[in-house]
Amino acid sequence: MGQESLQARRELSLHKVRQTSSATHCNGLYCRMDDSNQQLWHHLPLPEVLAQLDTDGNGLSAGEAQERLTRVGSNDLPVPPPPAFWRLMMRQFKSPLIYVLLAAALLSLAVGHLADASFIAAVLLINALIGSIQEFHAHHSAMALRNLMVTRAQVLRNGEFQELDASQLVPGDLIKLTSGDRVPADLRLIDTQGLEIDESFLTGESLPVQKDGQLLLQAEVAVPEMTNLAFAGSLITSGRGQGIVTATGLATEMGRLSLTLESTDTATPPLLQRIERFSKKLTLILLVFMAVLALVEFARHTPPLTVFMTVVALAVSAIPEALPVALTMVLSVSMRRMVKRHVVVRKLVAVESLGSCTVIAADKTGTLTQNRLTASDAVFFDGDSFQVTGNNQPPDGQCQPEHGELTREQAARLRRLARVAALCNEAELRQLADCSWHSSGDMVDQALLAFAHKCGVQRNTLKTKYPLLSQLQYEPARGFAATLHRDDDSALICVKGALEVLLPMCDRMAVGDGEQPLDPDLAQATMQNLAAKGVRVLALAEGARPAAHNAALEELQGLCLLGLIAMMDPLRPEAINAVNTCQEAGIKVCMLTGDHPETALSIARKLHLAGPADVAVTGGDLTRAAASGKAEVDRLTARTRVYARVAPEQKMTIVQSLMRQGEIVAVTGDGINDAPALNAAHVGIAMGKRGTDVAKEAADLILTDDNFASVVDGIEQGRIAYQNIRKVVFFLVSTGVAEIFLFTLTTTFGLPLPLSAVQLLWLNLVTGSIQTVGLALEPGEENAMHTPPRPPRESLFNRLMIQRVITSGVVMGTVGFLAFSWLLAQGWEESDARNSLLLLMVLFENIQVFNSRSENRSVFRQSLLSNPVLLMGTAVALGLHIVAMYLPVMQTTLGVYPVGVHQWTALLPLALSVLVAMEIILPFTRK
Missing domain, CATH: 3.40.1110.10 (Calcium-transporting ATPase, cytoplasmic domain N)
Known part of the structure; x- marks a missing residue:
């Protein structure tokens, strides 16, 4: 379902609300929900408000609340449904490379090459199907993530304040508001104590609005001037208050506003932007190569259609156009793994960013400790x-x-x-x-x-x-x-x-x-x-x-x-081990607290964050240093791991200082004053239990258990995600380089084209889709948390990646060229030589996927059973090619046929040459 169906669903929901409003208008309930009978809650005296909402201000009973919930519906807005599968399929065809392939299929059909045209169409359909399935699962993962992030509200039910999901609120409920919360529904305020609310999303005013529940306003008042009302979705910046729910769901001001909003595209994460830029540069280089190759083949009087089809197929095979999708898949897999570790990912690219962090600025209370204060x-x-x-x-x-x-x-x-x-x-x-x-x-x-x-x-x-x-x-x-x-x-x-x-x-x-x-x-x-x-x-x-x-x-x-009361907040049992794990991984952990310096140091020593001679930097120290300039602040933050008596707004100062020193900073927070630091840090981590809605929305990740050990688990998954990204990139790029090098050698030495267009497309389909799924599911290497973080400025395509890509690509391309030229020299027909070469390339790339599993560990030290999906995918890829060699329709289309035992025994050792080459250079690349 698309935007039209979403709009229809919203209209249907609003119609249901209005029907409910009309049906209950006789007793005054929910009149605010009907535009034609809109109650002026800001103008009504409080007794009349209570009468209209059929409540006495002491809260509703559970039974009455349930009856109203049944009538009016849940307090939420219609969620955009996942796009229909056919729409996702159509989206896969929006690519310049796909347009070229479509042109090739139409041209083949026009000149009577039905087999080629059919095969190209099949390739396009299968690629679109794979991409659609991945996007379909990504949308459903996003929906599952949304369900994990539930807004809570303090509601008076049965005479007691209870914490309930905001979706369960009904008109007439009495709500308690505190600083840092998000208003869960439209409210008529009845008690305010220094209450200020940010309504910028509704009014455009950047300054908070001071609220007064005792005011009685004129009937004709604009929304920004309704100072005795609180609107759903607005943020409480300070103070406290209580209010009666007057409208929920689509009947709120936010609900009305949502009906006028149009969906917008989500910005591409920075990591994917870098990969896309790389792909574009690689595409440009390859286009130049293709042009040269085409000119050479034309000069040799190769048929134009053959040249065109070959160049297009080679371009599609060599360009890792599936790389962004593969990266998204890697991050999505890591996101689902992190949810199981109590880490909810709000921004997909934060998975990789967390794995790259070099400093964690962690709150003490509730994160390193149990947040169970007891007077001692x-x-x-x-x-x-x-x-x-x-x-x-x-x-x-x-x-x-x-x-x-x-x-x-x-x-x-x-x-x-x-x-x-x-x-x-x-x-x-x-x-x-x-x-x-x-x-x-x-x-x-x-x-x-x-x-x-x-x-x-x-x-x-x-x-x-x-x-x-x-x-x-x-x-x-x-x-x-x-x-x-x-x-x-x-x-x-x-x-x-x-x-x-x-x-x-x-x-x-x-x-x-x-x-x-x-x-x-x-x-x-x-x-x-x-x-x-x-x-x-x-x-x-x-x-x-x-x-x-x-x-x-x-x-x-x-x-x-009078005196002093000491309160203890015991350390979480797993906090010490988690901090030690971070230190082994080269990550600096800083503890931030509002406690006294001696208290902070005592706990830091228990966590092995400070020694007997260490001192804590206080909020006062930071203030004085800031007056002397940023250099003085940097000097302080560079030498300490313990910050005491730190005001929430000073966390921003600490984060900015660490970032100036070249650190990749992850910061935890739970309050509204933590939001700037959470937003400014490379990775913002909010507390899911005690965190305010403002902090959660500013963060990239949310801890559902408020536990520092979960941050460490998330770092491990982030590092595994980065490792798997490099594995996928290495596999796709190295196999593409091998094909390019193979064609370069055959063209240089005047040999026929080594593979036909459909053979290149088949090779790309078999090796470019199935194995990348297995690599994305790699469980991670044992050393993930035993190595220092990667340098912040290190490129994904560093020297190690380039060395491995060139080595493996040159070996596969050269061995393939030598085998092809030897077969031709022995008098083999071009079709027979291509059949053997295609099988050799399939074997090459099925072996290369195991070379991709680690950059610094031998293939022989990695268990094949640790990733059954990869093992199965490789077997399926090889099995598909073997089946194709025996199916008549595939024999005709691909120009393949079964080979004898002697050919298998000759090709297998040749394919293993890439494994030998990567094992030989391993000691050098490891250094």
Whole structure:
């Protein structure tokens, strides 16, 4: 199905939506979906919005949501279906070389050479069939990839927030929005806290729009001015909010926009562009050769039709016109292998790019660690230290001093600290009916709630005693979070964040017998001793204000610094081995984290990324270096592998610096602020579980398990892909060079044309299609991760490739020429000599495919059973030629016939000469 059928499908989907809208118009549901009865959601007061959507703002039940989903359909847009197979077939004929072959077939038909014309037509049909099948599978692979990349949304169902696929949303659902998310449907905002949304895809405005759910706008307002609405597909750049779904699928503004869009061609990846440029240069050289060959044959009075047919066939055989398709096949195979290794490939060429990377800039949290923060220690500045046992399940564990029993005074200090931890918190922790515990929200907040519960402090009780008045959510640029609570006739301020951020806000600190003036040096020393254990350290502070100062959260001063809470995020068990594998492969791994330098270094040493004398480069170091110029930044990044207290936007600085030094950089990220670095790096890798939609769209690859070991697996597959690309290129180009050299020698020495046009076409079909599939499926060599990355500026056609191509091409061409000339000298007829030569060339190229399996390993050290597809393909290729020699119709068309045992025994040793030659030069090329 093509564009017409896609448009018809969209219209049908929109018609279904409108039918649903019309059917439910009586109760007000989904009126937004019908252009003729469009509700002005931005103009309606919130109670009327809720009434129109038949919801009370407390979310829908699962049953009601399912009933609405059945009526209105899923929240997605019609996906362009794969092109019809016949369209793919027709696309294979759009090539100048194919046009030449068609002309040759028509000319043969015109002069009565029916056999030649039929064979050329059969060749074209089979080539088109092979290309169509490959493209058909590529389209279905793309569809499977799309299904892996599902947008998730926080939805209030049955009174609880749940993470659901965005496709399951229905009008009336209550959605929670956070910074970095993509809006999953059209929403009427009901609560906004610093919410800013990028709507550039819809309005063309590059600046984010500040949203306010409390506004009531005029009826006649343009879309860019609807500041109390959020539109599907837009990106939340900062803040938080909640909204009621008003439209889904095609009824959204994005859905309406999609109906007007026309499909556009995808840009060719850089790797394929380079290959195509090479093919064009090779084509030009060959055309010159063909012209010379034609002139020589005309001068020798060779029939014009024979000259034309031979030149065309030789051009088609020698030019690797199937190379781009073969490369796409190699990358597609690697893409499917990488999906099995938890790596989703969004851009096909990124497969090869990942295999070429020399540096990986990896996030610590969740990638190198398990992203399961658990409070491990609570430390006060007068020396009191408490161990927190267990995990994030409150009944499991307790908070006890390192020595002795817990005193009443110590318990009171812990409860004061735990009060701040529980109040300045956005996570949820509740006990379920089966007595198990369920937590949701930010990992730090979950750990803090569990810590508070172990200290005997429960958030639900605190929320009743200290009602929330206002709050500042945590943002990376801010470095802290704060809440303001009513405390009888006064206000209680609770703050959490990095110690260096909180110190300027405090003028005193808590001690065992009360409070004392702040000692910044003592606080820093306490924090450094704690961070040296490799834990994440969070400082907590509180303060009291008169009720008249309830809004004073922007300028926090005069607080009391209470203490520190250490949280551990254990390393992933496989992370150490994965880092070691990278180092063995010559890949430099850099760790980036927002943690304290001592914490970062402690973890880096466990990962063998840093030694005892190494130091971490901090975000402050980068800022100061940037002020001195790029050279100073490059000096910093060249000597370190550990970056601590790094702001997300500084990742871009690190990536650009490494790229200036000639590195091929792969970078991991999960936040909206990581998007520029993901986009700028050679390979951007987003986290599939915790990554924001913005990060995923900016990335080339997505890790479905957020695991660094998966990156290493992807690198291995990328290197295997590059190896297989070189194998395919070597095979196609070397066999083409052999044919060119053969014809050059016969023309130079005045011999007849060694092969006819149809024989060349047959040779090209047998050797140029079947074996390349087998080479694309090569499992990879053992040394894939035991050699350094290839030089960034190295060409695909480097000296090694040229040496091997020339050697094998000259050997096959020369031996073929000598055999052909000897047969003619012995009095053989030209047809008989060509029959033997064609068999020899088939044998040559079936042996050459095994020479193509490795550039530095002997054929005799490679198991034939490791790639059964290649073995089977080679057998099929040879079998087809043998069958052709016995079929009368093929005998007539190709001019072939069976040969005796003595010819087989003579030709096989000659064919093995190319194997011997490649084995002889192997020690030299290996060096």
